[in-house]
Amino acid sequence: MILFVVKGNDSLLLEKLNSSSASYKKLNLYGKEVILAWPDTETETIDDPAIEIKVKVKEPYPLVSNKWKKEPTRVRVGDVEIGGDKIVVAAGPCAIENEEQVITDAKAIKSSGASILRGGAYKPRTNPYSFQGLGEKGVKLLRKAGDEVGLPIVTEIMDTKDIELFRNYVDMIQIGARNAQNFSLLKEVGKLGKPVLLKRGLANTVDExxxxxxxxxxxxxxxxxxxxxxxxxxxxxxxxxxDVGGMIAAKLMTHLPMCADPSHPAGKRELVHSLALASVAAGADMLLIEVHPNPEKALSDSEQQLTPESFALLMERIKALASAIGRSV
Structure with missing residues (x-):
């Protein structure tokens, strides 16, 4: 795999690529003109004086790798920056149930210091008879709540048919664990150019x-x-x-920011605080935490969602830990 960052006119390089057996793709990424080429044979070489940088990447993820982009990437969601010194906390209900619930939650997490409102509108459930979410209505309720309290929103997309809805209403698009290798969905979401929160699949290796x-x-x-x-x-x-070890390993292999979701691995709200703090100590740039005004009555994942009071306490603990390691919230 060869990654070219082109200086000046790239016509000579493109001419060489077109006359070779190599496949290639031209992109504009992080303000740089990038040409990614993969020759059919290892012995084939491609070179040109117009090239500013040429990086041969052994890994199957050259653009994600920090071999070519040394500086950490910072992702902006509205006015929120992820990947800098500040630890960003996104919080909200597992599933959006009604307007009162999501607005009450939004006000509570905003007052405790969260920077992004999260909530599920389309719910991938193992059991087909479990609550599947409010769909489009849920996305619009989340947008309304976010606007009311002044927070950007993140929610999960499950189907390419909903691309336009997410383009118009959502600040950050989540790809859930069950769709982490839904390659058609990944391609279509990638074309939007919006911030994406990509969860690790249930059984994915770090490389995958x-x-x-x-x-x-x-x-x-x-x-x-x-x-x-x-x-x-x-x-x-x-x-x-x-997998805190896997998270650290991935962070050393890529320039992309790292988020941790302590709610899903915990499964019980009593474990969420410790897992969240462990993630911060390990270097997470962002946390994704489930909070519900009345968890016992939640329509999904009731056992792992924090009360607003418990979330407020967790935020105080995160702030104290962040200060101790030279970061902020």
Whole structure:
């Protein structure tokens, strides 16, 4: 795999590529003109004096790799920057149930210091008879709540048919764990150019996770935040296993910011605080936390959602830890 960052006219390079057997793709990424080429044979070489930088990348995710982009990427969601010194917290209900619930939640998490409002409108449920979410209505309710309290919103997309809805209403698009390798969806979302929160699949290796991110970047969208949300292992004490080691390894391999979702691996609200703090200590740039005004009556994942009071306490603990490691919230 060869990554070219072109200086000046690229016509000579493109002429060479067109006359070779190599496949290539031309992108504008992070303000640079990038040409990604993959020759059919390892012995074939492509060179040109117009090239400013040529990087040969062994990994199957050259755009995601920090081999070519040394400086960390910072992703902006509205006025919120992810990937800098500040730890960003996105919070809100697992599922949007009604207007009163989501607005009450939005006000509570805003007052405690959260920077982004999260909420599920389309719910991928294992059981087809479980609450599936409000769909388009839920997206619009989340948008209304976000506007009312002055927070950008993030919610999950499940189908390419909803692309226009998300283009018009959503600030950050989440790709959930069950769609982490839905490559058609990744390509279409990548074409939007909006910030994307990409969760790690239930059984994805770190390499597979990064290759999913490559699908988004290869469509020209560099505004990607990776999210560790726990993987399926033999352990039953927690709902999933929060792979802090995998998260750290991925952070060392890429320039993209890192998010942690402590709610899903916890499965129980009593574990969320500790997993969230462990993630911050490990270097997460963002947290995604489920909060509900009345968790016991929640229509999905009731056992892992925090009350607004518990979330307020967690935010105080996150602020104290962030200060101790030279960051802020």
């Amino acid at each position: 996770w990064l290759q999913s991110a490559e699908y988004l970047l290869s469509e020209g969208d560099g505004n990607v935040v990776l999210c560790e949300r726990g993987i399926r292992t033999f352990e039953k004490a927690t709902r999933f296993t929060l």
